[in-house]
Amino acid sequence: MSIRVxxxxxxxxxxxxxxxxxxxxxxxxxxxxxxxxxxxLAATVVxxxxxxxxxxxxxxxxxxxxxxxxxxxxxxxxxLVADGVAVRPGPHALMFAQDKALMRERLSELDVxxxxxxxxxxxxxxxxxxxxxxxxxxxKTPRGGYDGKGVRVVNTPHEVGDWLAAGPIxxxxxVEFVRELAQLVARRPQGDSAxxxxxxxxxxxGVCAEVVAPAxxxxxxxxxxxxxxxxxxxxxxxxxxxxxxxMFETASGQLLVNELAMRPHNSGHVFTEGAVTSQFEAHxxxxxxxxxxxxxxxQPWAVMVNLFGDAxxxxxxxxxxxSPHIRPHAYGKxxxxxxxxxxxVAYGDDLDQVKTLARGASEAGRQH
Amino acid sequence: MSIRVxxxxxxxxxxxxxxxxxxxxxxxxxxxxxxxxxxxLAATVVxxxxxxxxxxxxxxxxxxxxxxxxxxxxxxxxxLVADGVAVRPGPHALMFAQDKALMRERLSELDVxxxxxxxxxxxxxxxxxxxxxxxxxxxKTPRGGYDGKGVRVVNTPHEVGDWLAAGPIxxxxxVEFVRELAQLVARRPQGDSAxxxxxxxxxxxGVCAEVVAPAxxxxxxxxxxxxxxxxxxxxxxxxxxxxxxxMFETASGQLLVNELAMRPHNSGHVFTEGAVTSQFEAHxxxxxxxxxxxxxxxQPWAVMVNLFGDAxxxxxxxxxxxSPHIRPHAYGKxxxxxxxxxxxVAYGDDLDQVKTLARGASEAGRQH
Numbered sequence: 083m084s085i086r087v088x089x090x091x092x093x094x095x096x097x098x099x100x101x102x103x104x105x106x107x108x109x110x111x112x113x114x115x116x117x118x119x120x121x122x123l124a125a126t127v128v129x130x131x132x133x134x135x136x137x138x139x140x141x142x143x144x145x146x147x148x149x150x151x152x153x154x155x156x157x158x159x160x161x162l163v164a165d166g167v168a169v170r171p172g173p174h175a176l177m178f179a180q181d182k183a184l185m186r187e188r189l190s191e192l193d194v195x196x197x198x199x200x201x202x203x204x205x206x207x208x209x210x211x212x213x214x215x216x217x218x219x220x221x222k223t224p225r226g227g228y229d230g231k232g233v234r235v236v237n238t239p240h241e242v243g244d245w246l247a248a249g250p251i252x253x254x255x256x257v258e259f260v261r262e263l264a265q266l267v268a269r270r271p272q273g274d275s276a277x278x279x280x281x282x283x284x285x286x287x288g289v290c291a292e293v294v295a296p297a298x299x300x301x302x303x304x305x306x307x308x309x310x311x312x313x314x315x316x317x318x319x320x321x322x323x324x325x326x327x328x329m330f331e332t333a334s335g336q337l338l339v340n341e342l343a344m345r346p347h348n349s350g351h352v353f354t355e356g357a358v359t360s361q362f363e364a365h366x367x368x369x370x371x372x373x374x375x376x377x378x379x380x381q382p383w384a385v386m387v388n389l390f391g392d393a394x395x396x397x398x399x400x401x402x403x404x405s406p407h408i409r410p411h412a413y414g415k416x417x418x419x420x421x422x423x424x425x426x427v428a429y430g431d432d433l434d435q436v437k438t439l440a441r442g443a444s445e446a447g448r449q450h
Numbered sequence: 451m452s453i454r455v456x457x458x459x460x461x462x463x464x465x466x467x468x469x470x471x472x473x474x475x476x477x478x479x480x481x482x483x484x485x486x487x488x489x490x491l492a493a494t495v496v497x498x499x500x501x502x503x504x505x506x507x508x509x510x511x512x513x514x515x516x517x518x519x520x521x522x523x524x525x526x527x528x529x530l531v532a533d534g535v536a537v538r539p540g541p542h543a544l545m546f547a548q549d550k551a552l553m554r555e556r557l558s559e560l561d562v563x564x565x566x567x568x569x570x571x572x573x574x575x576x577x578x579x580x581x582x583x584x585x586x587x588x589x590k591t592p593r594g595g596y597d598g599k600g601v602r603v604v605n606t607p608h609e610v611g612d613w614l615a616a617g618p619i620x621x622x623x624x625v626e627f628v629r630e631l632a633q634l635v636a637r638r639p640q641g642d643s644a645x646x647x648x649x650x651x652x653x654x655x656g657v658c659a660e661v662v663a664p665a666x667x668x669x670x671x672x673x674x675x676x677x678x679x680x681x682x683x684x685x686x687x688x689x690x691x692x693x694x695x696x697m698f699e700t701a702s703g704q705l706l707v708n709e710l711a712m713r714p715h716n717s718g719h720v721f722t723e724g725a726v727t728s729q730f731e732a733h734x735x736x737x738x739x740x741x742x743x744x745x746x747x748x749q750p751w752a753v754m755v756n757l758f759g760d761a762x763x764x765x766x767x768x769x770x771x772x773s774p775h776i777r778p779h780a781y782g783k784x785x786x787x788x789x790x791x792x793x794x795v796a797y798g799d800d801l802d803q804v805k806t807l808a809r810g811a812s813e814a815g816r817q818h
Contacts, residue, residue, distance in 0.1 A: 084782070104468065107761050107766050372767050373774065376774040380748065402735070406644075406741065406742065412474060
């Protein structure tokens, strides 16, 4: 009888856990939102993860429960834990990935470097924060944002009037960064952790578009500091599974934490071919409390470029025609403008060549 | 609407096509022999592949039909082809992988080097072959043998009396070889082919136990001759998908073809981590008539060792505990002494180290 891992959410992250689960010989079951999801191959329940009956029925049939996303209400996860379900990461950790204000409060206590921030409940508080920060701020809804949604750069309180009507918002200093980095850490319940190489991420319209591993020209200090921050957060918050820490690098060489995710992350797709162990296998090994794998890179450079709009059979064929070295990943989604539908990875010794290859393949056969 | 690939047979080869199909964004459907098969995750039909109704129902629902094994009767495949099903490899090629005597007849016509052989219908013919070959021969049943089954080394006709009662048998010269090699070639219907590096295979009791890629100390002549033989057979027999050619290397540096398989093969498992493109993805890209991938190695050496008996959760954990560099592959099978239940791969710059690593991991936690 094989160990059963249950994944809440049927998106591409759950989809890409399937090959890892298969290789490890563990059974993977997915609670999908709808029929025909990305991870539909492993879907054993289709239903609403915010419905207690659906969620608890699914959880009872698995040995460990983990996630494709952070949206399961904490109170339901706490009930599961009380019922003896192994929820990894646990709600006591996941709450900090769900609520951006709570996360900043906790990381400030831990002396993790952050952009200046405040929670504002009314226009007066917004005015005050703007006055203290050169008249500009990044406003965020504390919950539910992703891929640039729930984020606005503002100069006046009335630009967030609609959000304030619904509740307090988070305000952050608009950091003048030179680039964005991401640090992935996989951590077991018993405490061991494994740190992936820090990567550089390029966003387009607030969405991750390209990732370079390792982050080019990163100083040994930056590399060490990124790993230290990642491990410190994983440890202090008792994260199990993969933790992704998105960071800004400033001109003065400081790292400031931007966001957290407690699951495999777009910035880690590059490791499937790029590293000895993929982030999906690392996540599963971590939530299973199994020995963690080697996370070093297999070659000097690896670059991931997202496929937006579609990853149709025709587009993947065009990418493969473009170069026999390209590694394609389609997410099994229908086409929609701007949608993350897949990604390609290239790797090798020469960063410029590898970038050109991955970008060229991502453009080949593009329809949307 | 995604292209659908149908795989007849639910064994580990079909199982390991699932991640490749998923990455390519094609739908994979499996016709499995029974519930709970290795490839059960993708099984859409469970039934008897020798039953026309079952097979044709399955074939009608896919865009291209391929195989986990060579056991589907040719006459059924010919009916499918007549009905317009894209069967790859087609029965006109597959018949040579199904019948060892037919294969030798055809390869002899093509001047492919083979051990001396004959078909014997009675004890007199066996006696004659033995007399001509120093009193020893390798006897094989023309059909249905695998993993050492259907093969006997014989010195007298009565050792194959039971087989002769059922029909003619194949006799082969017992070759004094220095080692065994395997050459994999992937070929598209339009004719393009891609050749993997030739590998060395080690058998235990007639079963593949270990594979080293590339074959150590292979002369450029041997490498070129192995590739030439693989390509010549793929071309002449019009194979589509992966063709595996098992060969003997003699002391004089000659290559003699031993057996053929027209599907991914145990000798090619090493390429999942070892090469840019896995044999499973190469097979799918070939049968889809898509651009073939790069088949070169990603590092100097890769070694695969089979896990016999079981690949239980405990054994895989023990292998991972043994080294964080080990790449595990469990087949989702119940334990049975001697059964191929999984494999591990290690890779790196130093062959001795890589071998030690893979062998050590395969022994870790061994129960059977």
